[in-house]
Amino acid sequence: MRKLKKWFMDLKITPKIIIYYSIMIIIFMVLSVVVYKQLNYSTVTKKVGQMLMETVKTVDANLNFLIETTSNQEKILLSSKTLQSALSQNSKRNDPVVQRQVENYLEESMNFNEVISSIYVFDNEGHKYYADNASYKAVSLTKIKEAPWFDELVRLNGSYLLKMNGGGTFDSQDMNYISMIRVINNIDTQKPIGYLMVNISADTINKYLNKDGNTYNTQYILKDEYNNDFLHASLAEEQEFAVIIDHVLDKEDHSEIKKVGSKQYIVSNLRTEFDWKLIAITPFNELSTQDQTYTIIFIITLLVNGVLLMCGIVFTSLLISKPIQKLVNAMKTVERGVFQEVSIKTGNDEIGRLKNVYNMMIREIQLLFDNVVQEQAAKRKMELEALQNQIKPHFLYNTFDAISSLALSGNHEDVYTIVKALGKFYRSSLNQGHEEITIRQELDIVEQYLTILKYRYGDKFTVTTHFDERTLDYTIPRLVLQPLVENAINHGIRAKIGPGLITVQSLFCGDSIQLIVEDDGAGMEEERLTQIQQGLTNGVGLKATIERLSIYYNAKADFQIESQIGYGTKITLTIPAINDKANSNKTLQL
Known part of the structure; x- marks a missing residue:
């Protein structure tokens, strides 16, 4: 996340604006589509559910009309003289003529009403008259009287009782039937004289359910009061639909969307007037095709607006960022260190004012920079002079101490020698007022200095030198090695028991030169070493040399001190390999 944030913050203004607003537009578009689809889905679901429920109610009305039409046909049958006479006169029960007359009448009734598949009539003694356009049904009065619903049939006293497949009085392997069963009463006495069963096939019922057309490929399931299937829909995922149907059976006049497999269906349940359940299963995709078209149009419109808005954002960002x-x-x-005013065409807007302020700032900085350069040059010169003046009296104090000691001891020849060496030392170090000297000249100064110190310390130390010839003609500031040698003697060799060794060498390293002064004296503690490296000591010689080199080489000189108690100290000075002969002509103004 931090890398991503850094990457974004490092971008230029134009891509940053474009990315930011692109994300905002995408989020807005996604939210708009999600909200639209959710609201649209909810609205469509509600409307489609209401529409389908109305359709189911219409289908139920068609079914009720069919039942009532058949009931009216039954009433005509019940009131016919042919049927009343045959059932009332027991003497005509086995008369073939009567049998034929009644059954012909039943066939005529079936032909008049095509919805009727078969008619079965029984007198009180169980004699049967029938007409059947399908297969014969082995129904008998005995089975009717043994049925659990027979008492209810008697209580209805002539009204019809609706049962599936004769309420179990006959088996139908190929086709289900709605059986309208009722008691036949004598017209005059209103006493029961027989029983009537009119059967309507499932195919006929199905045709009536779809007589107004089936635009949405709806499939219907019709269940009796015991939830037995009268009409069974042809569904691929029967087990999944069975669970859904069981779920909606207990909810009257109810519609809900269920997902089966990869498709959605609206399942509607309606309880009919005769206590059967009419269930409609409609593919939701068939209903939402038009709404999907609206959704596509909405998304396309949203995308076009997004593209136009994006173009506007790009144009605006370029207008600002260019x-x-x-x-x-x-x-x-x-x-590149060039303070130059900018010259671009701008208006009097924020960018124009920014340009004007920047140009004014450049002028002020250039003026300030020139002043600072002059001040720093003067300051640098004064600092170098001050530091060298610190070194000179420091060295003189120590030298005069040595001369005083020799004079007091009466050693005049040594006094002469040391004074002569001191004069040669100053003649070499002053170098006719030049600020820089060669490393070769610096070695001569160190040699004169050691000559002076030999008189002070005798055999206390010996000196070995190793100088790379390639380094001898390179220029360095005056009195660089002398303070380091002095420091080695005063703080290393003097504190050591017995004689010590001082090694002075120079190494050529390509683009740099190393000047090394090493002693095998007493060494320094780590705390003292840290103080020297951080410039916290009060000593003049070493501290002044470090400061001089830092100023002279603009902090490009490297100064390393290595020391260990009992093993000595090693000072390594690394300076740039610059052989600027022009620098050798600089004079030190005292």
Whole structure:
């Protein structure tokens, strides 16, 4: 996340604006589509559910009309003289003529009403008259009287009782039937004289359910009061639909959307007037095709608006960022140390005012920079002079101490020698007022200095030197090695028991030169070493030398001190390999 944030913050203004607003537009578009689809889905679901429920009610009305039409046909049958006479006169029960007359009448009734598949009539003694357009049904009065619903049939006293497949009085393997069963009463006495069973096939019922057309490929399931299937839909995922149907059976006049497999269906349940359940299963995709078209149009419109808005954002970002980029390109000269005013065409807007302020700032900085350069040059010169003046009296104090000691001891020849060496030392170190000297000249100064110190310390130390010839003609500031040698003697050799060794060497390292002064004296503690490295000591010689080199080489000189108690100290000075002969002509103004 941090890398991503850094990457974004490092981008230029134009892509940053485009990315930011692109994300906002995408989020807005996604939220708009999600909200639209959710609201649209909810609205469509509600409307489709209501529409399907109305359709189911219409289908139920068609079914009720069919039942009532058949019931009216039954009433005509019940009131016919042919049927009343045959059932009332027991003497005509086995008369073939009567049998034929009644059954012909039943066939005529079936032909008049095509919805009727078969008619079965029984007198009180169980004699049967029938007409059947399908297969014969082995129904008998005995089975009717043994049925659990017979008492209810008697209580209805002539009204019909609706049962599936004769309420179990006959088996139908190929086709289910709605059986309208009722008691036949004598018209005159209103006493029961027989029983009537009119059967309507499932095919006929199904045709009536779909007589107004089936635009949405709806499939219907019709269950009796015991939830037995009268009409069974042809569904691929029967087990999944069975669970859904069981779920909606207990909810009257109810519709809900269920997902089966990869498709959605609206399942509607309606309880009919005769206590059967009519269930409609409609593919939701068939209903939402038009709404999907609206959704596609909405998304396309949203995308077009998004593209137009994006173009506007790109144009606006370029309008803002282009002048800024031009200003940035003009400002890049500052990176090269060139303080140059920018010249670009701008209006009197924020960017124009920014350009004017920047140009004014450049003028002020250039003026300030020139002043600082002059001040720093003067300050640097004064600091170098002050530091060298610190070194000179420091060395003189120590030398005069040695001369005083020799004079007191009466050793005049040694006094002469040391004074002569001191004069030669100063003649070499002053170098006719030049600020820089060669490393070769610096070695001569060190040699004279050691000559002086030999008189002070005798055999206390010996000196070995190793100088790379390639380094001898390179120039360095005056009195660089002398303070280091002095420091080695005063703080290393003097504190050591017995004689010590001082090694002075120079190494050529290509683009740099190393000057090394090493002793095998007493060494320094780590705390003392840290103080020297951090410039916290009060000593003049070593501290002054470090400061001089830092100023002279603009902090490009490296100064390393290695020391260990009992093993000595090693000072390594690494300076740039610069052989500028012009620098050797600089004079030190005292």
